[in-house]
Each structure stands twice: as C-alpha cells, then as structure tokens.
Amino acid sequence: MRHCSDASYVWNLALEQRNSWRRGRSQKITAHSQMIDLAEARKLTWLKEGSSAIQQQALRDLDRAFWNWWKRPDHFGRPTWRKKDINEGFAIRDLSVRRLNRKWDQVLVPKCGWVKFRVTREWRDIETASSARVTLDRSGRWFVSFTRRAPQIERKLTGAVVGIDMGVTHTVATSKGKFLDMPKLLSKGERQRKRRLQRKLARQHKGSNRRNKTKFAIAKLSVKEVDRRKDWIEWTTTNLVRNYDLIVLEDLKVKNMTRSAKGTVENPGKNVAQKSGLKRSILEQGWGMFHRRLTDKAINAITPVEIIAINPAYTSLRCSKCGHTEQKNRKSQAIFCCQACGYTDNADVNAAKNIIAAGLAVQGRGGTSHAAPNQVKHSDPVKRQPAEAA
Ligand SMILES: [Zn+2]
Structure with missing residues (x-):
C-alpha cells in the first residue's frame, strides 16, 4: 500500500518536472538527472522511509x-497523472520468485519480504521474466503480473480477407455478413x-463510511464489466487474426471526429442520445482497444496479417454493389436499400463491404502488401465490384 503511494507520488512529481521543463532551462531532464534529484529528496523528506528501489x-x-x-x-498517449484509487501499483525490478506449491508462489517485495500470491497463469516463462508489476484494482484485488514478450499467434495463410465496420447496434459487422457482438457485460x-x-450512493453523505462501502461495491461490479470486455476483445481479435x-x-x-454529438456528417440527427455522452465515449474506448489489440496481434503473428485503415x-x-451514394439509401439505422439498383442489405454489413473494397x-x-496478394484477390467476391476508395 505504502509502495503504491510512494510510486505515484514520485511519478507525479517527476512528470511535473518534465512538463514544466522547456522554458529557458538548458539542462535536459533524464531518468538519470531525476534519480539524482530523488536521492536528494530522500535525504530530506519522508520518502526515505519507503523503498528506494521502488521509487x-x-x-x-x-x-x-x-x-x-x-x-x-499514435499508439501511446502522453504520460498522465497517476490518480489515487485508480492507478495504484508499483513495479519491482531484480525479481526473485519462489515456488511454494502447485497453486501458490512467493515474490520478494522490497521492504515487505516474501509475499504469497496465487498462480493463475502458466508458470513456465516466469523464470525469464525480469520485472513484475504489482497493482491494486478498484475492487481491492491485488495482482502480480510478470513482464515478458507477448506470445505470437500461430497461423497459416488462409487467403481470406475481411472488412470490419464498428458501430452502435453491432459492435462489429464483417463484410461476410457476420456480426460479432459484445455480450451484455x-x-x-x-x-x-x-x-x-448507484441510487443509494446518491442519497448517502459524502465521506461517510457507508458511502465508501457502496462505492466499493459499485467498483467491484465495474471491474467485472471491464474484465469481461477485455476478455471478449482478446478472444475476438485473436480469432480475426487467425482467420x-x-x-x-x-x-x-x-x-x-465525424461522429459529432449531433450525429454523423452523413447521417445527421439520428441516434443523438445514443451516441452522446458517456455511452459514446465508452463505446469509442472499446473500439480503440479493439483496434490496438488487433494491430498488435497482427504484427506479432507468425505469418503477419496485413491491416489497412x-x-x-x-x-x-x-451501395456496395453499384457504388451509388445517396442519403436516401440508408432506410433506417439497420437497413440499407440502394435507390439506384435496389440492392438491399443490413446497413452495417453494406458498410463493411465498402470498407473491404476500399482496402483492396x-x-x-501498391500499398505495403506482404500477405500473398494473389491469393487474397481470388477468394473475395467483393473485389469484382467497382472499388472506389473514399
Ligand atoms: Zn446500388
């Protein structure tokens, strides 16, 4: 617990130092210069009571x-502030781990001694891990996670291509006409x-013990949601990369950007309530995570998968069939009906078909193709239609 607050205190202090740099300072701030500052600070303040290794x-x-x-x-955001109760955790270097039995291990935490933890993953590779992160989530669970390279996904060339549309009604619609929906969390x-x-929380007094208890119970449920969303994203992206x-x-x-709160540029005004506010931002977060995991796995796969955005x-x-573009084509949120050729399809699937056509x-x-383009072209029916990139 102490380690967490130390680590985030040092992090925030160091971040402030880095953020306020630039103006008229000639000396550069590096990890090294900050280490020296930390050593100074440890002589003078309560920081000396904590572990220097962790700081x-x-x-x-x-x-x-x-x-x-x-x-x-594009991939990593600017480092942000560590917040209390949200980003609680610290890292351990010079790791030593001890095996107790099949289910329990011990890890040496500086100034705490050996701490027992339950093994939830395959042990094999832990010897090769050089560092670990200990984290505390909002529902009060402690985790130890070990750093190692992400395993590559094993796959063979399949010759198959797919376009993906992410939306509100269906999390993912594919150009093959399939829907991959995130289950209710x-x-x-x-x-x-x-x-x-949540209703109870609104009634309770700020700072009271009962309120904190309620908060904790809500956090427990939220963590459950986050875990399940993560699981679904991991599972779905792995399958896509395999196939x-x-x-x-x-x-x-x-x-x-185009999906402003007033609706899309193409489709103004519809679903305003659904796309605005919290729900929309959560949705976008999910899309973001989906993209990131998909891209990471694609690059990392044994036979790389090409990703085009x-x-x-x-x-x-x-219209994915004739290319006719008109506002009226979109009958409703769900149905697409071409005004020129009469082609009818699910709106999201039609969008996914346009996406694959644009990608091809x-x-x-002459984009960067390394995924056997010949094979790719034969197998996809969409290619035969006129493909106009947006
Ligand atoms: Zn048409």
Missing part, C-alpha cells in the same frame, strides 16, 4: 512512457444491483 523504478517507468510516446505518438441481476447501488490475411478497418481518428467517409451511404483498392495501388 527509482517509478522514474524508469516514466522515462519509458515518455520514450514510447515520442516514438509512436453484466447479467440482469447484476445490472439491477448496480442501479440500486484472415488482410483485415480492413476504418480509421478511428477520422470516424470519431481507410477513411470511413460515406461507407455507410454508398489501397492495396492494389
């Missing part, structure tokens, strides 16, 4: 976070319980 590791982690951000700003009983607790050589998606940055403009209004067009123009 130093917080600085290294921050340094790493900045590096990641500079190198790949809480059961009916759990949802009722959560609503009841397809090329996956085409929408560029989320553009998509989220295309501009999503008009994918929901264009990009690839055909």
Whole structure:
C-alpha cells in the first residue's frame, strides 16, 4: 500500500518536472538527472522511509512512457497523472520468485519480504521474466503480473480477407455478413444491483463510511464489466487474426471526429442520445482497444496479417454493389436499400463491404502488401465490384 503511494507520488512529481521543463532551462531532464534529484529528496523528506528501489523504478517507468510516446505518438498517449484509487501499483525490478506449491508462489517485495500470491497463469516463462508489476484494482484485488514478450499467434495463410465496420447496434459487422457482438457485460441481476447501488450512493453523505462501502461495491461490479470486455476483445481479435490475411478497418481518428454529438456528417440527427455522452465515449474506448489489440496481434503473428485503415467517409451511404451514394439509401439505422439498383442489405454489413473494397483498392495501388496478394484477390467476391476508395 505504502509502495503504491510512494510510486505515484514520485511519478507525479517527476512528470511535473518534465512538463514544466522547456522554458529557458538548458539542462535536459533524464531518468538519470531525476534519480539524482530523488536521492536528494530522500535525504530530506519522508520518502526515505519507503523503498528506494521502488521509487527509482517509478522514474524508469516514466522515462519509458515518455520514450514510447515520442516514438509512436499514435499508439501511446502522453504520460498522465497517476490518480489515487485508480492507478495504484508499483513495479519491482531484480525479481526473485519462489515456488511454494502447485497453486501458490512467493515474490520478494522490497521492504515487505516474501509475499504469497496465487498462480493463475502458466508458470513456465516466469523464470525469464525480469520485472513484475504489482497493482491494486478498484475492487481491492491485488495482482502480480510478470513482464515478458507477448506470445505470437500461430497461423497459416488462409487467403481470406475481411472488412470490419464498428458501430452502435453491432459492435462489429464483417463484410461476410457476420456480426460479432459484445455480450451484455453484466447479467440482469447484476445490472439491477448496480442501479440500486448507484441510487443509494446518491442519497448517502459524502465521506461517510457507508458511502465508501457502496462505492466499493459499485467498483467491484465495474471491474467485472471491464474484465469481461477485455476478455471478449482478446478472444475476438485473436480469432480475426487467425482467420484472415488482410483485415480492413476504418480509421478511428477520422470516424470519431465525424461522429459529432449531433450525429454523423452523413447521417445527421439520428441516434443523438445514443451516441452522446458517456455511452459514446465508452463505446469509442472499446473500439480503440479493439483496434490496438488487433494491430498488435497482427504484427506479432507468425505469418503477419496485413491491416489497412481507410477513411470511413460515406461507407455507410454508398451501395456496395453499384457504388451509388445517396442519403436516401440508408432506410433506417439497420437497413440499407440502394435507390439506384435496389440492392438491399443490413446497413452495417453494406458498410463493411465498402470498407473491404476500399482496402483492396489501397492495396492494389501498391500499398505495403506482404500477405500473398494473389491469393487474397481470388477468394473475395467483393473485389469484382467497382472499388472506389473514399
Ligand atoms: Zn446500388
């Protein structure tokens, strides 16, 4: 517990130092210079009571976070503040782990001694791990996670390609006409319980013990939701990467921009309530995580999978058969009906078909293809239709 607050205190202090730099300072701030500052601070303040190894590791982690951000700003965000009760955790370097029995292990935590933990993953690779992270989630569970390289997904060339549309009614619609929907994250009983607790919370006095208890109970349910969403995303992205050589998606940055609260540019006014506010942001977060995991796994797979992100403009209004684009094509949220050729399909599936067509067009123009393009083209019926990139 103490380690958590130390680590986030050092992190936030060091982040502030880095953020306030630039103005007129000649000396550069590095992990090294901050280490020296930390040593000074430890002489003078209560920080000396904590573990220096853990405080130093917080600085290294921050340094790493900045590096990641500079190198790949599209992928990693700028390092942010560590918040109490939300980002509780610390990292251990120079790891030593001891086996107790089949289910329990011990890890040496500085200044705490040996701490027992339950083994939930395959043990084999832990010897090769060099560091670990100990975290406390909002529902009061402690975790020890070991760092190692993500396992590669084993796959063979399948020659199959797919376009993916992410939406409100269906989490994912594929150009093959399939829907991959995220299941309801809480059961009916759990949802009722959560609503009841939230009402209770609103009535209770701020800072009271009872209120804290309610808060904790709500956090427990929220953590459940997050875990289940993660599980679904992991499972779904792994399957997609296994099955397809090329996956085409929408560029989320553009998509989220065009989907203003007033509705989409193409489809103004509809679903305003659904897309606005909290629900929308949660949805976008889920899409973001989905994209990231899919891209990571695709790069990492034994036979790499090509991922193309295309501009999503008009994918929901264009007919995937004849290319006719008109507002009226979109009969409703669910149904697409072409005004020119009469082609009818589920609106999201039609969009996914446009997405794959646009992706193949990009690839055909000599994009970076390393996934056996010949095989790819034969197998897909969409390719025969005129593909216009947006
Ligand atoms: Zn048409």
